[in-house]
């Protein structure tokens with residue numbers, strides 16, 4: 001088991017955002033987290049990447065409590081987070097942004113840059129351009145590319161398709177599947193439930209901080225509750 005959340009509870013002051021969350025990600029899987037706004041999806045990713053500490057329960061990485069791993073060590077342990085809203089460095093070039101993702105290990109930089117450019121040829125064409133001047137889709141590619149520069153085993157993706165045109169959304173989902181095919185496990189938060197479930201192995205549905213449903217992606221895709229609430233069907 002690569003990642004395991006055991007009865008995790010997370011609060012922001014008086015606001016409890018996660019309640020008794022149990023979730024696992026195996027090596028090489030794509031697992032998607034679905035849920036309405038405010039359900040706790042982003043909070044889950046922030047907890048896995050060590051930005052938030054659970055008030056109760058445990059997060060285990062390779063069976064080891066995350067609380068024993070300093071946050072800055074997590075990237076070495078193979079966890080990379082591409083946060084919501086992309087958060088690239090706007091005044092830095094595409095190349096500089098990508099290098100920020102490799103800061104802990106510069107040995108493989110040129111190979112890894114080529115790997116990212118192979119996946120996102122558009123970024124190569126814009127290598128010297130300031131991140132902030134890229135289109136929304138290109139900034140998303142840059143955020144994912146930057147996360148890949150640390151050679152993760154587990155990639156945390158928060159709403160990678162948010163605000164993008166349908167064609168670019170398609171590209172982003174294809175790239176996620178391609179990344180996964182190289183052996184990287186993905187924990188994917190998406191509003192775009194149908195597309196997320198199509199590339200995922202398994203999914204979890206969160207409602208007000210609780211897991212209310214989980215299972216294989218094809219079972220969730222066929223589930224009436226999922227179809228009504230998240231796939232916009234009646």
Ligand code: ATP
Nearest residue numbers: 012015016017035036037038039040041042043044
């Ligand atoms: P969205 O799809 O809207 O991004 P989400 O499922 O990712 O939603 P979270 O961002 O994890 O939801 O938020 C879960 C709950 O925690 C919400 O009720 C939210 O208002 C609350 N919350 C999130 N961040 C904070 C914060 N910094 N301070 C206080 N409450 C917060």
